Amino acid sequence: MSDTTARPDLLSWTCPAPVRDRPRVVMGHGGGGAMSAELIEQVVLPGLGGPVQAALTDSAVVELGGARLAFSTDSFVVRPLFFPGGSIGDLAVNGTVNDLAMSGARAAFLSCGLILEEGVELDTVSRVAEALGAAARAAGV
Incomplete structure (x- = not known):
């Protein structure tokens, strides 16, 4: 140069x-x-x-009161938040449901944690929440 x-x-x-x-x-x-x-x-x-x-897998499977339960925790940080064919909301739900499926489980419930950058517009957070809800409903969770 x-x-x-x-x-x-x-x-x-x-x-x-x-x-x-x-x-x-x-x-x-x-x-x-x-x-x-x-x-x-x-x-x-x-x-x-x-x-x-436990094994270092995408989800943990435990026995509790005679029932076999699986759980997973995931976090996503992507840019842009909305992309062709989906969004961080779709990714969060579908990624977590997939992690559980890979352990032989069916997702029954989801928890939601948000990693919000200071200054993000509340309208953007609302759009992400709507995408989360739509993806959860589509996945039957």
């Missing part, structure tokens, strides 16, 4: 194939793949202490 050409700020980029040897969380850690597993196994579990009580 010539001295007159601005150099790109590579540290601010997000990349679907992140570099593992950086000491910071990158987008790849949230993708549910190998980097997510490494983050949980190498950072989160040692911080919690004690032995792991």
